[in-house]
Amino acid sequence: xxxxxxxNPLPQFPPGFLxxxxxxxxxxxxxxxxxxxxxxxxxxxxxxxxxxASTAAVACDHYHRYEEDVALIAGLGVDAYRFSxxxxxxxxxxxxxxxxxxxxxxxxxxxxxxxxxxHWDLPLDLEESGGWLNRDTAERFAEYTAVxxxxxGDRVKKWITLNEPAEHTLLGYALGAxxxxxxxxxxxxxxxxxxxxxxxLAVRALRAAGATDIGIANSHGPxxxxxxxxxxxxxxxxxxxxLNRLFADPLLLGQYPEGIGELMPGDVEADLKIIAEPxxxxxxxxxxxxxxxxxxxxxxxxxxxxxxxxLPFSVRELEGYPVTDFGWPVxxxxxxxxxxxxxxxxxxxxxxxxxxxxxxxYDGIDDQERITFLDGHVRALHRALEQxxxxxxxxxxxLMDNFEWAEGYARRFGLVHVDYETLERTPKASYxxxxxxxxxxxxxxxxx
Numbered sequence: 001x002x003x004x005x006x007x008n009p010l011p012q013f014p015p016g017f018l019x020x021x022x023x024x025x026x027x028x029x030x031x032x033x034x035x036x037x038x039x040x041x042x043x044x045x046x047x048x049x050x051x052x053a054s055t056a057a058v059a060c061d062h063y064h065r066y067e068e069d070v071a072l073i074a075g076l077g078v079d080a081y082r083f084s085x086x087x088x089x090x091x092x093x094x095x096x097x098x099x100x101x102x103x104x105x106x107x108x109x110x111x112x113x114x115x116x117x118x119h120w121d122l123p124l125d126l127e128e129s130g131g132w133l134n135r136d137t138a139e140r141f142a143e144y145t146a147v148x149x150x151x152x153g154d155r156v157k158k159w160i161t162l163n164e165p166a167e168h169t170l171l172g173y174a175l176g177a178x179x180x181x182x183x184x185x186x187x188x189x190x191x192x193x194x195x196x197x198x199x200x201l202a203v204r205a206l207r208a209a210g211a212t213d214i215g216i217a218n219s220h221g222p223x224x225x226x227x228x229x230x231x232x233x234x235x236x237x238x239x240x241x242x243l244n245r246l247f248a249d250p251l252l253l254g255q256y257p258e259g260i261g262e263l264m265p266g267d268v269e270a271d272l273k274i275i276a277e278p279x280x281x282x283x284x285x286x287x288x289x290x291x292x293x294x295x296x297x298x299x300x301x302x303x304x305x306x307x308x309x310x311l312p313f314s315v316r317e318l319e320g321y322p323v324t325d326f327g328w329p330v331x332x333x334x335x336x337x338x339x340x341x342x343x344x345x346x347x348x349x350x351x352x353x354x355x356x357x358x359x360x361x362y363d364g365i366d367d368q369e370r371i372t373f374l375d376g377h378v379r380a381l382h383r384a385l386e387q388x389x390x391x392x393x394x395x396x397x398x399l400m401d402n403f404e405w406a407e408g409y410a411r412r413f414g415l416v417h418v419d420y421e422t423l424e425r426t427p428k429a430s431y432x433x434x435x436x437x438x439x440x441x442x443x444x445x446x447x448x
Contacts, residue, residue, distance in 0.1 A: 010375070011382045015442040018112075018393030020080035021073060021415065022357055024119040024163065025089070026056050027402035031063035035089035038121040039131070043179030051304075052408035059403045060418050063098060068425065070105045072416055073399065076431060077438045080112040082356060082395050084119035084163065087144055091123055096151050103155050114395075115152070116160040116217060117145055117202060120168050120179070120405075127180050132173065132191040135266060142201035149209035157213050160356065161202040164219045164285060165195035166247050177305050177406055185308070186263075193264040193271070196250050200274035207277075217283035217356040218247050222334050222341065226293030226316050235313035236292040243290070248342075250275045252282070252349045281392060283356035284342075286377075289334040291316040303327060304407065324373070326361040326411055332376035339384035339391065352392045355381060359397035361404075361411040370415075370430040378437075396434065400425065 026040050032055075044055040062069055073081050083102070089095040099115070106113045118141065126137055145161075171178035173188035182188070199216055206214050223244065225236035245257045254276035255261070261268050292313050300307040302315045303326065321329040335358070342350055360373045374396065385391050401414035409420055415431040418424070 009440055010378055010437050013382065013385070013441055016392070017441070018080055018354065019078045019438055019441070020082055020112075020114065020393065020395040021076065021078055021399040022082040022395045022397045023062070023399050023402065024084040024116070024121075025086035026059075026084075026119065026121040027398075027404070028060040028062040028400065029086060029089075030057060030059040030061040032057040034063065035086060035092045035095060037124040038086070038088040039124055039127040039179040040121050042124055042127075043181055046181070049179075049181065050406055050408045052410055054403065054408040056403040058423075060400055061423050065423065066098075066102050067105055069399070070102075070109055070111070072425060072427065072431075073106075073111055074109040075427075076415070076435050078111070078434075079443070080114050080158070080393070080395070081106055081399070082114040082116065082160065084116040084121075085148055086121055087118065087141075088121060088123045090144060090148060096148070099148075099152060103152055107155055112158060113152075113156050114158045114160065115148075115156060116163050117141075117148060118161070118198070119163040120172070122180075131180055132168070132194050133188075135194055135197070138194045138198035138201055141198040142205045145202040145205040146209065149206055149211060153206075153209045153211060157211070159206055159211055159214045160283060161199040161206075161214070161216050162195055163217045163356075165192060165199075166219055166243055168195065170243070171305075171406075175305060175307070185310070189260075189263050190265045192246060193266075193268075196247070196275045197271050199251070200271075200277045203277040203279060204274070213280050215279055215281040215283045215351075215354060215356075216251065217285055218251075219285040219287070219357075220244050220248070220338055220342070221286060222289040222337050224289055224291045224318070226291055229294070231294035232292070235294045239290065239292040239313045239315075248282075248346070251279070252276075252346050279351060281352045281354050282350060283354050284338070285357035285397075286335050286338060286355060287358070287360075288328045289318065289331050289337075291318045324360045324369070325363055326407075328360070330360070330373055330376070332373075332380040335377055335380040336383045336387070339381070339389045340387050343384075343387075343389045350390075352390045354393040354395070355391065356395050357397040358394065359413050361413050363412055365417050365426055365428045367428045367430050370428070371433045374430065374434065 044050050103113045169191045173182045173191045176183035223236050223240035226232045241257045296314045298309050318329040362369045398413045400416040401412040401418040404411040417426040
């Protein structure tokens with residue numbers, strides 16, 4: 001595959017900058033019959049939840065093909081591989097053996113393993129006991145974290161506690177579009193609190209195991225008011241609190257945004273001391289900005305979601321930008337805006353930042369649109385560096401096409417094409433482009 005450069009060569013990043021690719025366990029591993037059931041197994045088995053009626057029982061069969069996939073990562077030339085560990089698999093006999101083998105394979109290839117401890121696949125028995133609505137789940141997560149760290153901590157140095165607690169709260173418990181499929185709207189707020197508490201408890205468990213390089217992967221994006229009208233600005237501010245500050249302020253400032261703390265369960269002040277355990281870096285997943293206005297009194301279709309009329313805001317179409325096959329607007333400059341805004345808002349409370357996910361959905365192996373997307377966003381990231389933001393790494397989502405949650409296999413985010421009938425992997429043009437672009441970067445290989 002010949003990759004055509006989208007523009008000029010990329011700007012030079014510092015030699016210690018970490019380049020990587022990302023995946024998650026439920027989306028690629030398959031081998032569902034070799035682990036305990038997860039909440040997503042139950043969700044996908046219920047007709048109507050997944051758009052193409054598919055499941056992740058086989059997915060990309062990474063569980064059996066991990067050696068081939070590590071070879072693809074090595075061929076790409078990145079420094080690190082961000083994957084997630086399946087809590088249901090760890091709860092199964094011999095489940096950690098797979099991650100032992102994967103970490104050894106990565107280490108032998110000179111690739112830094114960067115595991116995420118929770119990427120939405122809660123063990124089904126915990127969900128049946130209340131899931132993230134139950135405070136006890138946070139305690140169980142800390143216990144699970146300690147087990148994983150004891151097994152892998154001799155080789156794994158960089159850890160991620162949770163992936164996108166905002167999306168898991170919103171899509172899984174508030175709107176019902178993802179597992180476990182609950183439609184609680186604002187009654188889902190305890191889910192946010194318990195996930196944040198789980199993060200803090202996990203940080204303590206990792207520190208007890210000797211870990212010194214811990215972060216989280218929160219999703220963030222700028223919120224743009226639909227107009228300067230007071231009602232649109234207020235609606236946008238409220239949306240920004242729910243999707244951005246609700247998950248960043250407790251971690252970085254040790255407090256919830258005004259008016260939110262009293263809505264949370266338990267001894268919130270005591271919990272905030274745990275939630276705000278110091279972390280070594282702050283992970284940001286960035287995909288798009290959001291245009292928000294005052295409620296319009298009717299349901300809204302947005303990114304495949306149906307937003308109910310009773311929400312105190314409405315999400316509007318962001319016009320004037322190209323869109324991905326998912327319909328998401330492509331706005332690289334909003335990444336610069338987001339990072340500079342975080343730097344200004346949190347100041348010295350913001351640790352070094354790592355972009356833990358950034359990517360796009362496009363069909364085709366000659367995926368020039370993805371090359372243009374990545375080129376633009378890497379340049380936007382560099383502009384944030386030039387403006388004083390301490391950014392230490394960038395992970396592309398995703399290494400390979402995979403099970404895209406409620407979308408099934410209809411969306412392709414991968415640098416590598418997966419034929420879901422044969423499971424054959426084929427590097428796309430974007431894979432070749434990224435490989436060549438990284439060869440031109442100053443590298444600190446010994447830091448892997």
